[in-house]
Amino acid sequence: MMNTKVYVGIDLGGTKILAVILDENGVTLNKAETSTNAHEGAEPVIQRMIELIKTCLEPEHQLASIGVATAGTLNSKEGIVATASNLGWDQVPLGKRLGQEFGVPVNLENDANAAAYGEWAVGAGRGTQNCVYITASTGIGSGIISGGKLIRGRDSSAGELGHITIDMNGPRCLCGNIGCLELYASGTSIGRRAQELASQFPEKAAVLLEKAGGSAITSRHVAEAAALGDEVSAQAIEEAGKALGNGLVSIIHIMNPEVIVLGGGAASIGAPLLEPMKQVIAERGIYSLTNGVRIVSPTLGKEAGAIGAALLVAE
């Protein structure tokens, strides 16, 4: 029987653990997921992760490495999850534990950076050298590949594109900064802005208010109501699109990318968000930098982080 060299990638989330097995060409051979059940504590979660990996491995697989994508603050050198509030973890030596179990190199990576790398290497950014990945949903996650390398920075914390200031006279973000892109262009911000506008102009928000049915307005309500002609919803989405365009102009000026991979729930609203965004980029960006930049949707779905984590350690 021929042995196949394989690379494991794990996306360790607050709700689910996702595992993928890739071959040397980055092709997914197998995948599986399980619940995180973080409330049980770190050790049971690690055990479930180990079982999940074993489930995915076939007898002919020769495991080469394990990459783990996760939120929180990482000490990648030591393989330690320093703090992860979504897991309730504090100083968990995850790399060491997995390394002991499987006897292979283990690498931990910030989840947004891992997803960016996955989309760049085998997804929507494939074939480029300079790719910016942004996912606008509850918050804004992102990662940057420049010259074919993931931009990590000092502590592997580079790429916080959701927390660049687009209005220095704006409101304060939860991160402490002022007027962050995330305050204007995330799904959360679209819901919040529509709520504000609906309070001011309830006569222009009849469809939206009916959709929400008295509960908190979400970006999904706003998207659905806008599609039915709700004025307040259309405005909230247009404003978010323009803000996103502003943020992208700054990022294009800094990184000079070939492609922007733009995903997440907010991006899935489509043209009502993307058209004003593109208009702002065309109007405001330096032409030699914005000209020819492709803005595309991600193609790897929820597996992007696990795939990127596997490829980063394989690299």
Add this chain to the structure above:
Amino acid sequence: MMNTKVYVGIDLGGTKILAVILDENGVTLNKAETSTNAHEGAEPVIQRMIELIKTCLEPEHQLASIGVATAGTLNSKEGIVATASNLGWDQVPLGKRLGQEFGVPVNLENDANAAAYGEWAVGAGRGTQNCVYITASTGIGSGIISGGKLIRGRDSSAGELGHITIDMNGPRCLCGNIGCLELYASGTSIGRRAQELASQFPEKAAVLLEKAGGSAITSRHVAEAAALGDEVSAQAIEEAGKALGNGLVSIIHIMNPEVIVLGGGAASIGAPLLEPMKQVIAERGIYSLTNGVRIVSPTLGKEAGAIGAALLVAE
């Protein structure tokens, strides 16, 4: 006689051409400069550049490569200066000409990127892997080194940090974008803002108006007047410092650098500009990213671009 392998770096500016000769350790062995006299046309400028290089070379020097730093749009692959408005050049095959003359590889690089690389490699950013270089004078020039590599992007045009939006409701910049950092934190902007404030509150700008003596107010007038207690001047500098702090927070969030090399005429104003800047960074930045970031002055002076250009091709 022992041969010494040497690397030539040229800074081709609108006013002067500066040449440096470096050894393999990046130590400057020789340097010289001459006037550009761009009005004479491209060929005489290239001839002067060739003569300047020959002046600097000693008999024992074994020339390995030539790097040229210049403003304008470059086609580095082909060695062509596509457009350089400060030289009046259009599609000049500078790389080919120098290559023919000296028979060595020639590399063209954006001047701000070259200066950034020089300061990183052998100047104020030495010993780090992640360095942001910003020079705030007439405009804002900048370049980024991440993971020990110069960030070039698709067209070697990355690092336009002066043209990131810090106020999406602000005025339009000459670049076409809105509310650019350069509009608030360059030397030009300090002069312009002081002029505005002096028109509104002449009673608080007596020292400044005397310094300027009826001519246009420059950042130098503002700095001198502020040192003598001029209120309007102090305010203009404080505002610029805060704006610069805002821009730096965004850049720190994106790049997660270890060090920021901050130079130029505006930065040389010192504490009245730098203290409000640092306060904004401390107040607004994400602590894990801003904590420990050193902000230092450049050490290579006007030779940074030539040195960086030499080292980039040597690399």
